[in-house]
Amino acid sequence: MDTFKKLKSFFWPYKRLLFISLLALLFVTGITVVYPIVLQITIDEVVLGERYPLIPFLAFGFIVIMAVKGLATYFHQYLGELFGIKSVYDLRNALYKKLQKLSFKYYDNAKTGDLMSRLTSDVESFRAFLSFGFSSVVRITLIILISLGVMFYYSVPLALVTMASMPFLVVVTARFDKQVHPAFRGVRKSLGRLNTRVQENVSGIHTVKSLSREDFEIGRFANSNQNYRDHYLHTASIWAKFFPLMELLGNISVVVLLGYGGHLVIQGDLQPGELVAFFSLVWYIVWPLTDFGFVINQFSQAKASGERLLEILEQREDIQEITNAKKQTQIKGHVTFEDVTLTYVEEDDAALKSISFDAPPGKVIGLIGATGAGKTSITQLITRFYEPEQGSVLIDGHPVQQYGLKTLRRNIGFVLQEAFLFSTTILENIRYGNPDATMDEVMDAAKRAQAHDFIIDMPNGYETLLGERGMGLSGGQKQRIAIARAILINPRILVLDDATSAVDMETEFKIQKALREVMKGRTTFIIAHRISALKHADEILVLEDGKVVERGVHENLLKNGGTYQRIYDIQYQDQDTVLEKHPG
Ligand SMILES: Nc1ncnc2c1ncn2[C@@H]1O[C@H](COP(=O)(O)OP(=O)(O)OP(=O)(O)O)[C@@H](O)[C@H]1O
Numbered sequence: 001m002d003t004f005k006k007l008k009s010f011f012w013p014y015k016r017l018l019f020i021s022l023l024a025l026l027f028v029t030g031i032t033v034v035y036p037i038v039l040q041i042t043i044d045e046v047v048l049g050e051r052y053p054l055i056p057f058l059a060f061g062f063i064v065i066m067a068v069k070g071l072a073t074y075f076h077q078y079l080g081e082l083f084g085i086k087s088v089y090d091l092r093n094a095l096y097k098k099l100q101k102l103s104f105k106y107y108d109n110a111k112t113g114d115l116m117s118r119l120t121s122d123v124e125s126f127r128a129f130l131s132f133g134f135s136s137v138v139r140i141t142l143i144i145l146i147s148l149g150v151m152f153y154y155s156v157p158l159a160l161v162t163m164a165s166m167p168f169l170v171v172v173t174a175r176f177d178k179q180v181h182p183a184f185r186g187v188r189k190s191l192g193r194l195n196t197r198v199q200e201n202v203s204g205i206h207t208v209k210s211l212s213r214e215d216f217e218i219g220r221f222a223n224s225n226q227n228y229r230d231h232y233l234h235t236a237s238i239w240a241k242f243f244p245l246m247e248l249l250g251n252i253s254v255v256v257l258l259g260y261g262g263h264l265v266i267q268g269d270l271q272p273g274e275l276v277a278f279f280s281l282v283w284y285i286v287w288p289l290t291d292f293g294f295v296i297n298q299f300s301q302a303k304a305s306g307e308r309l310l311e312i313l314e315q316r317e318d319i320q321e322i323t324n325a326k327k328q329t330q331i332k333g334h335v336t337f338e339d340v341t342l343t344y345v346e347e348d349d350a351a352l353k354s355i356s357f358d359a360p361p362g363k364v365i366g367l368i369g370a371t372g373a374g375k376t377s378i379t380q381l382i383t384r385f386y387e388p389e390q391g392s393v394l395i396d397g398h399p400v401q402q403y404g405l406k407t408l409r410r411n412i413g414f415v416l417q418e419a420f421l422f423s424t425t426i427l428e429n430i431r432y433g434n435p436d437a438t439m440d441e442v443m444d445a446a447k448r449a450q451a452h453d454f455i456i457d458m459p460n461g462y463e464t465l466l467g468e469r470g471m472g473l474s475g476g477q478k479q480r481i482a483i484a485r486a487i488l489i490n491p492r493i494l495v496l497d498d499a500t501s502a503v504d505m506e507t508e509f510k511i512q513k514a515l516r517e518v519m520k521g522r523t524t525f526i527i528a529h530r531i532s533a534l535k536h537a538d539e540i541l542v543l544e545d546g547k548v549v550e551r552g553v554h555e556n557l558l559k560n561g562g563t564y565q566r567i568y569d570i571q572y573q574d575q576d577t578v579l580e581k582h583p584g
Contacts, residue, residue: 003306006314010094011087011130018134021079025135027072029142031065033150036280038062040154043273076135084131088123095119095312103319104385108344113196118312121188122305129302136295140288147284154274161260162282165253169289172249176242177293183235184297190228197224243290250286257282319384319405327404331411332396333492333523335359335382340391342377342546350389351377353546357539361492364524366534368567369543375527377546379495382525383412395493413491413522415515417498419482421473426455427462429481433489441488449484450514451477476507480514487518494524531568540564 011018038058046054096119151159201208201217208217257278264270336359342352352374359365367375380386381393384400393400400408410433421429430442437445442462446452454477458464466472473481479499486494496515512533526534534540535554542550542557542564550562557564 003303003310006310007091007126007306010091011083014083014086017079017083017086021076021083022135022138024072024074024076024079025139026142028069028076029139029146031069031072032143033146033281033284034065036277037150038065039280040271040273040277043276044271045273048272080135081131084127084129087130088127091126091309092119092123095123095309098313098315101317102315103317104380105318105344106315113192113199115312116199117192117195118308122308125298125301125305126309129298133295133298133302136291136298140292140295143288144285147281151278151281154278155261155264155270158257158261158264158270158278162253162257162278164256165249166285166289169246169249169286172242172245173289173293176238177296180235180238180242180293181297181300183231183238184301186231187228187235190224190231194221194224194228197221246286246290250283253282253286254279319387321405322401325404325407326398326402327407329396329403329407331403331407331492333361333411334394334396335365335493335523336392336394336397337378337381338392338394340381340388340393342374342381342386343389344386349546351546352381352388354391355546355548356391357541357548357551359523359525359539361523362521363538364519364526364534364536366537366540367525367527367543368529368531368534368540368564371529373543374546375543376497378543379414379497379525379527382493382495383409383414410489411491412493412495413486413489413518414495414497415479415482415486415499415518419478421466421478421481423466425460425463425465426458426481429466430462430484430488433485437488442484445484445487446481448487448514448517449480450510451480451484454480474507476511479507479511483511483514483518492522494519494522495527496524497527498529499526531564531571 038061042055042058045051046058099115099119148159148163151162197220201221208214258275261270261275261278265272265275337355337357340352340355341350343350355374355378357365367378369375377386381388382395382400384393384405395403395408413433422432427439427442430446431437434441439462443452446455446462455462455464483499496519499511499515526537528534531554538553539551540554540557541548542562544563550557550560550564552560558568559565
């Protein structure tokens, strides 16, 4: 119940819809029970009492009642759905909003498939309970109570005899629920695995094909598929046994009812019409009881789903804006690190250890070092993607925490090794960080990024639709679109993270040209494995195991006899050997 209480703010505003739907339900249930009563009156008063002229009135009355029932059913059904769908509309939006706010730290441990299933099937199961589950509880309780009431009104002994089979029905339903609940959970888990298989396969289709693992993947999918089929069949067999069993128990009640009821009629203690009414009323108790297990199941699923949704909604946002954050400031791009230490995971070794440097506006800082040395981590602190454990990261002399997150991030442009493009037009992709940019501005950015020529060569130019993650473009083309995107936001600080490592020499030349254009007048951080990419930097920081082990300009570092010189020797040795062998 706690789960529902915590999620109350999403469904309670629509309580009016629920109440009207329940009121309509009251009518529907009431009228359902009126049906056997009308039958009883027809038999006992009209047929046996030979008052045939009443038949047209009864028939007309019956039609009116059924019309009212139809109308009430419409309101109950529609408003119930409306209640559920409006509530989860808000809930889904709130979840998505929260996901946009959660920091990288959260996403480091989150699984895409799991998040997807929370936002779709968990929300759906919650909606199903709001729309139908809750009113089912009310409907079942009402119909059983009213039917029992009518039965006891007609004949107490016959009602008691008919009720004798109820405990068996309850036991069967409870046992069924115990079996079917885990079976259902199995089906859902298995379906989740099946989805993950497909999702991973589609995302990794390049790897699968290039390593010729199609047959292996087909086999793996077949296994997951078989697992899903087995779970489903197991559940189906439980269901299949349950219904005939309930029907059998119901029919035993009917036999007892006919035997004892017939005896009462012969004795003159019960009217024939009342016996016929009993016959209908018995099923009004048996079938709702059957549903009861299903509703309990729906309730426990909704509760479990609600808990999974709350886990997202209540997740702590570890990167937050302070109340008086600077939002209108013009950032110049002076980046300073003072004794910064960063630890990602508590038990792990620090990823950055006492890093200090100063990057005045417009200067170029090169970051080099083995993989895992901490180069990317430095840039992620400037944008406040993570928070340092110790020390300060300053922009224009103020700690980054003092800036509004949007202001801060709008002023920092990233060009990453793997450019992420959305499955929309090239135009939308370039404009992503600055949706208000005019077409002229977009084209200008694309020209400066050396992307304009290949874009206009495409069938639909800037309106060309890209596949998922930019499928259909080469690595170098994607990279240049990403550069155009960075130019368009006109950032004061630019981060080029291994931006040219994934392309051939000719494309690298084009990209370097584009990058030189975009770097003009901006503080730039170049992360590179190749010395050629950063040797012109104003300061180069050589990182090793989270520490700065050397710093300076290219020419000085070459004479240091340290790590930088070693990297240089490795990268240029072959070239020199070649030059020695083939001078000129
Ligand atoms: N999100 C994270 N969670 C936990 N540990 C991380 C995370 N990101 C990086 N690390 C760890 O921090 C260290 C520094 O990583 P970082 O990505 O900054 O290195 P890098 O020098 O940029 O490496 P590369 O050249 O391979 O990109 C590594 O040991 C890495 O395993």
